[in-house]
Amino acid sequence: MPGLLRRVKSKMFIFAHRRTLTLLDGEYGSVFKGRSLDFDELRAYVPGDEVRDIDWKATARHGSPLVKRYVAVRRHSVLLLVDAGRTMAAQALSGEPKKDIAVHAAGVLGYLASRHGDNVGLLQGDTVASTYIPPRQGEEHLERLLQEIDAIAVDSPASAIAEQLDYALKYLKGRLLIVVIADEFMPDPRAEALMRRLRARHEVLWLTIRDADLALETGGRSQDSTDVGTGWGIPAALAADATVRAAYATAMLHRGQQRDAIFRRLGIAEEQTTGSEDVLPAVFALLEKHRSGIRAARSAGKGGRSAG
Amino acid sequence: MELSYWWILPLAAAAVGCAAWLSIRRRPQKVRHIAHGERLTALPAYQHALRQYRTRLVLAAVLGAVFLAATATAAARPTHRSTVQPEIRNRDIVLCLDVSGSMTSTDAAIAAVFQKLAGEFDGERIGMVIFDSSSVQLFPLTDDYHYATEQLTQAKDALDSGAGSFFDGTWNGEGSSLIGDGLASCVQSFPDTADGSPDPRRSRSVVLATDNFLSGEPVFTLEEAGALAISKNVKVHALNPGDLDYGDQPDQPGVQLRATAERTGGTYFTLDSPEAVPGIVQKVQETEATSYRAAPQAVVADTPAWPLGIALLAGTGMLVLGWRLDP
DSSP, X not given: OOOHHHHHXXXXXXXXXXXHHHHHHHHHHHHHOOOOSSEEEEEEOOTTSOGGGBOHHHHHHHSSOEEEEEOOSSOOXXXXXXXXXXXGGSBBTTSSBHHHHHHXXXXXHHHHHHHTXXXXXXXXXXXXXXXXXXXXOSHHHHHHHHHHHHTOOTTSOOOOHHHHHHXXXXXXXXXXXXXXXXXXXXXXXXXXHHHHHHHHHSEEEEEEEOBOOSSOOOOSSOOOEEETTTOOEEOHHHHTOHHHHHHHHHHHHHHHHHHHHHHHHHXXXXXXXXXXXXXXXXXXXXXXXXXXXXXXXXXXXXXXXXXX | OEETTTTHHHHHHHHHHHHHHHHHHTOOOOOEEESOTHHHHTSHHHHHHHHHHHHHHXXXXXXXXXXXXXXXXXXXXEEEEEEEOOEEOOEEEEEEEEOSGGGHHHHHHHHHHHHHHHHHOOSOEEEEEEESSSEEEEEEEEOXXXXXXXXXXXXXXXXXXXXXXXXXXXXXXXXXXXXXXXXXXXXXXXXXXXXXXXXXXXXXXXEEEOOXXXXXXXXXXXXXXXXXXXXXXXXXXXXXXXXXXXXXXXXXXXXXXXXXXXXXXXXXXETTOTTHHHHHHHHHHTOGGGOEEOOXXXXXXXXXXXXXXXXXXXXXXXXXXXXXXXX
């Protein structure tokens, strides 16, 4: 069995400098590590740590920045909520299968979590069934999760991320860090309601894998497209038609704006990745966004309280 | 319409079938798997483009089929088989013109009528004889109409001017305007077969233009010449420029001429009669008993024009469509 996790790791080290990885570590730590008032230790500052965690007195004494570490409230559980329908077997914007990008993104997140000693679980599924693998620790477990995600095929059942959201709401207790990995899914009112409830109960991050450009300009050899959902073809000649492309671009722009509005309304940090090379920056940006979102919410809450 | 190589058609159909089968079998080509195609296909612009694309494809398919069918048909060599029964024209006409002094005023007009006659006849042999006291053959029986017309034009010009060498040889006899002799000469100018009997397959007509004013002692009287004509199976069509008869007495020249002509089975017209030319033409052409048709012949001719024309049109259409279909 090929080591999916090893592949993810090697990709991480190819595409990212060490500095970036450290940054990512710090980012993850500041997002997911809970804080308590119990002081644990002082350690050297790594970029990505919250500046407000710096112990300035200790730093002044020591000569280099030191941050305070607190004993975590409890061990966190990260749940990877992955769309496993057949649409995920289709092409992403980069031309890779979306599931490969999902595997990579899940691998990166799982690896970060396991480095921090967190548990990683998986909830994936389609219209027919949802599979839940409870959060556990260890790279073997992570490898198993990645294998599950990798099993998505063109002949899998259709996607229905709302079902998995519903499943998580119904059966999963306790506060989780849920990272949703899906394609450019447009939440309908039901899904939006589920997302709002999920957001209220858990920490939700949303990593979107960009779908393939359907109206491609034909460069050299043009390929016809087949919709994995319906099995219908899209002739390359039509996809390359200038008016069709213009209309598609307008429609997609509008759609993107709608999605942005929904996620902003829900207060869910959402970031998009076009391909596996783009996963690391996307994950970084997602964590950053989520952290700033939390801070904004927290400060807004504080402000509201003081005003009230 | 029939095909020389009909077996090309099933062959072509089989080839088309094979090609279609191969192309269907080769169908699983590399395609892009994409999701959420409805984001594109639901767009009105796409629907519109799809309709156009479909129409063009259908049109291209139809044109391709037409092209294939037309070229296959052309390859099968379509031929048109027809039976042709060539009609053999076998009428001989001698134009017989009296150039005596009494006719000088009307001869030019008669020559014009002869010209018209020569133009009306088609496929017949025409000859011309002029006579006064002796007769001269202007041109023998010929189907060279160009030559005949040329001669008639010359005759008309000479008759208009009334002078020149045109009339040479017409005054060798005794007297003038010897109509009987002239008619006899005309009758004699039809060629006989080897045994001296007239060729039964050819009809013979004489168009005799005379006023029948006799002055002199002819060798043949008009009646004798008429009898000769009957014996030689010649029909005499008389054309009288000036019917100046007094009454219907049988000794009047016009009546004599009419009697002679009608005895031979011919007709009698005055020159100013409007039906003279069409009447004579019709009478001559009515001698159908002696015209006959040759044995029917089957003629097979290639007719590649229309399948190739259709193929050309369809091919042009396909080129235009291909240019439009190619993005």
